[in-house]
Each structure stands twice: as C-alpha cells, then as structure tokens.
Amino acid sequence: MTRVAVPVETGTADVPRAPEHHRARVDRIDLARIGLLCMAAAMVWAMASRGDRYAVPLGVVATIVGGYPILKEAFDNLIERRMTMELSMTIALVSALAIQEVLTALLIAAFVLVAEILERLTVSRGRTAIGRLLDLMPRMAHVRRNAALVEVPISQVQRGDNVLVRPGGRIPVDGVVVDGESVVDQATITGESMPADKRAGSRVFAGTLNQSGALEIRAERLGRDTTYGQIIEAVEHAGERRAPIQKIADRLAGYIVYVAVAGAVATFLITRDVRSTIAVVIVAGACGVAAGTPLAILGAVGRAARFGAIIKGGIHLEALWSIDAVVFDKTGTITLGEVRVTGVHPARGVAVRDVVDAAATAEYRSEHPIGRAILQYAAAHGIAAREPTRFAYSVGQGVRAWRDGEEILVGNSTFVTAGRLPDHSEHAGASTVVFVMRSERYLGSIVIADVPRPEARRAITALRSLGVKTYLLTGDSRAATERIARDLAVDDFEADLLPDAKVARVRALATKRRVAMVGDGVNDAPALAAATVGIAMGSGTDVARETADIVLIGNDLLKFVDTVQIARRTRRIVLQNFWGTLLVDAVGIGLAAAGVLAPLAAAVIHVSSEMAFILNSSRLVPR
16 A cells, blocks of 8 residues: 555645645545456456356456556556565466466455555545635635725735624634624634633634624734644645654565565475465555554644644654653743732731722732732722822832822832831742732732643643653742742742753753653743754744744643643554554464465455554544
C-alpha cells in the first residue's frame, strides 16, 4: 500500500478552501473499484469454467487490467530503486500466474485492491472531518466603509476593518468585538460544549457561529492567519514534517520485503516447492506499518485540532508523547494574567462593605490594574462605587480622594499610615496588599493577586497521574510564586528569573528529562525554543505562537492534557502496529516456508492483518 498523504489546500488570504483536493483521491478509489469489478468478473468466470482454455488468458488479462494500480506503483518504485510491498506483491502475482494459479492471483490482487480502497476511504474520513471545517467559512462579509455598510468578498476584508456579523451568521475573521452582545458557538474551534458570551472587548474566532445578537468585530487576523486557517494548515503540513517514527516505519517496511524475498529464495533452494516459495512472498506484509503510521499521525493531529490544540507537524507530536516533565510560566499561562481581589480584611468593628465602598470611591477614576480589580469586586458584590469630588494619584504609592468632605486613602502602608498598621498575619505570602483609611480611621486591607486559571489545578493533577513532573518558572516575586505553587501543588518552582535564567533552567532540566515548556509572552519564546516541545497559549504574543511547536487555541490547560493523552494514545497504536506486523510476518513466513500455508491462505493473512492495522490507526481519525 502507498504511504498516506493528505494535501489540504488552505487557499489565499480570502478563505482556506479545498476545491480540487478530493480529485486525486476519487480517481485512485475509482480506479481501484474498477479493477475490483474486473477481478470479481474474472474470478466468477475462472470458478465456473475450470479447465477452459480461455481461463488462463482471461485471468492474466484481468490481473493486468484490474491490478493496474498495484503494478504501476511497483514499476514506479522499481525505477526509484525502492523495495516496497507493491513490488513484492507484483512478484507474487507474476509467480502465481506462471504456475497457472489464476484464481489465487485474482484473489491476491482483489484483496490488495480491497485494502487499497479501505485505506483511501479511511484517509477520506480524515479529510471529511477537515472538510467540515472548510465549509464553515463565509465567502462574503459585511464591512463598514465610510460610515456605510457594504458587502464584499472575504478576500477584500483588511486588518482593522469593522465587520458586522448578524444573528445566525458565521464569523469570517479573528478579531475583537467593538460593539454588540451575543452568544457564540465556538465548539468547532475551541471544543467548548457551551456557547460563549461575547461583548465589547471579547475575542472571537473565524468559523464560529454567532447565535443571537449582532456583533461588530474589528478584524485582526484573516485567511491563513486566523485560528481556523492555522488548524487547516497544521493538518496540511502534518505529513510534510514527518515524525522520526514514520521514517523508522518506512525502513522497517523495506527490511520486511528484503526478508520476505530472502526467505522465498531460501525456501525454494531448500524445498524446491514453488507454491511454498510464492506463499512466503505473499504472506509478508509491512503495509500495516507503512500506511498505518502516517495515518495515525494524521488522525492525531486532526483530533488535537478539534480539541483545541494546533500541532505543527508529526515530529512535534512524537516529541510530545515522550515528555515526562512540563515547565509552566506563571503570569498569563498558569494564571489568568489579570489581578483580582482575593481577600478583604476589615479592622475590628468595620464591615467588609465599608472597606470596599471606600476603596472603590478612591479608585473610581483610576486606570491602574489594582483600581480596576477593586471596582470589579465592588460591582460583583453589589456595591455601587460613587465618584469622589477630588482625586489625586501618587505614583507607586496609592490614591487620595475626597467624598462628602471625608478624605480617603488607598495604597501601601507607608502612604496610608506611614507604616503604623496593626499586625496582619493573613497577609503572609500575598502578592499585593492595599490599605484603606477614611477620615484618619483605618478601615482594613484588600489583597490583590493574579489568580490561577480555574482548570489549572485539575490539569496539573491530571499530568501527575500520567507520570509527568510539573515545574513553575517565573520572573515574579517569590512570595507570589510560592502561593500559586502551593495552591496548585506543582512539584517545584523558581521565582525572580530573568528570561536568560529561565532558558538556562529549561536547558538544564532537558539534560535529564524530556521537557515541554508552556508559555505565552515574548520573554517565554527562548525557553519554548529550548524545550523538547514548546507550547504557546493562544492568547499569547505572536512571537510565542510562532516559536512554539504546539498552540493551545482556547487557553484551556486541560486541552494541553488532552493533547498529551492523544499523543500517548498515538504511540500505543503505532507500537501495536509495529509489533503486530512483526509477529504476523514471522509466523506467516515460517508456516509458508514449511508448506502449511497455500498461496491463497497467505494472501488472506497478509491483507487481513493489513486491514486490521489500518483500522487500528483509523481510530484516531476524527469523525
């Protein structure tokens, strides 16, 4: 059988598309089907007219016509001086016809054609899964130009254009919502089962479905550059950046053919039995390895893409299945990358509401992340912030505001009370603490911290169950890092690291383990490149995504765990095919050489095992 190749055209800057990519597959399958019909007709004639003088000539013609795909592939391989299974099967066919085993020759060719059709249809199922994504992209878009809304082909949309997507429409670009509210089904891209709420500032993906309200989106990525386009391109190029194990599979297939030919020669020299010699050539099959390995790689890359991870080639999939350590960056990777209020500690006799109310008033006009975190916390707890009459900001210290004639101070201890504060043991290990005072009365403190992603602890627990060590490396302070590391139960952590120090730690760890690095920022790019396999968060910087070998689309760390599991499942399936092929061939060659297997039985074993291994690999292909 031929190696699986899956070309998927991604088109130009307009829409990733596949207008002709089915043509070669259809021609190949149709040719095999026509050949199979010829074989079936000839076999019926051969069985109905045994001893007929026309049976042998008819069988030869039917074998040549029906077996044309096999013979052509064998001829091409012979020209290229490559020993393949098609060449060995051609030798078997010619040998069977030479001893007038017409029915056997027809059955051999028919079985091989059945396997060919099965293989192609299995690959087609993988293409169909990708094709369903290809059909999701609209061909036209409504763009706001010169205050007017015009409909243009998607190829004419430019970065920075405002694109209007009506309810029920497909989103044509990656971008940010600038106006409107809606619910978007983005399961095709992120794998989320529930639609996501979208409003101004929300990020949206091309190919997803706008379900309710109208959205106006500022286009940021088009065509191939969209998340959708990257998924298609990842599957397209998965076969080009071949995994080392695929090369091993090709070499193993060649070795098996050499062994089969050598075994056949030895059998003939020892037994002088032509039928046993032919059976030896027929029974040996490496197609389960040669075709099954790239099919498994293709299926795994496609399945990972559907689950929310873009793998940039089979070589990276193979690297991923061998990892035994994962290094996480902190901010934006293991955490959300935005500070939030994690605790409010009022002074004796003061209500929590009073502390938050005073702080929200002081921060009402602030653009600082701490101020925004306090205002978000107040809104979430039903505390309406009131605008102060006056406001003053001291860089690096805090804010001073006045409301109803009362002065409110919010900031560090030196700014608020010149460091004279009650002892607060609950602040130990806190990232940032702001203190609140109103009318010279100390009200309490608010703890601000970058919080872990909701799924982070489950992801790390799942990795531990897979036997993978987890490490946290960051440039953040030790106190903040220690708190996160303790909450998530990582195996080890290091803080206060500059980018070059982080790279050095990853390289040092990589001398002992197979390391995956997960990051999102510009400063993570060198470490991503230094790791065995680099994984970038989808919301990360362009540099991180370009440097990484795998990109998580939806920033969900559990998707990374799913991808590791897919990779390991791929390894198991590939190894099953490897060892299964070796076992079947060893037993089959031995039985055929001993005269136990007739050529027809050898052909049945060869193709049955081949189909079993192809079907085993096809379990990874997304449906």
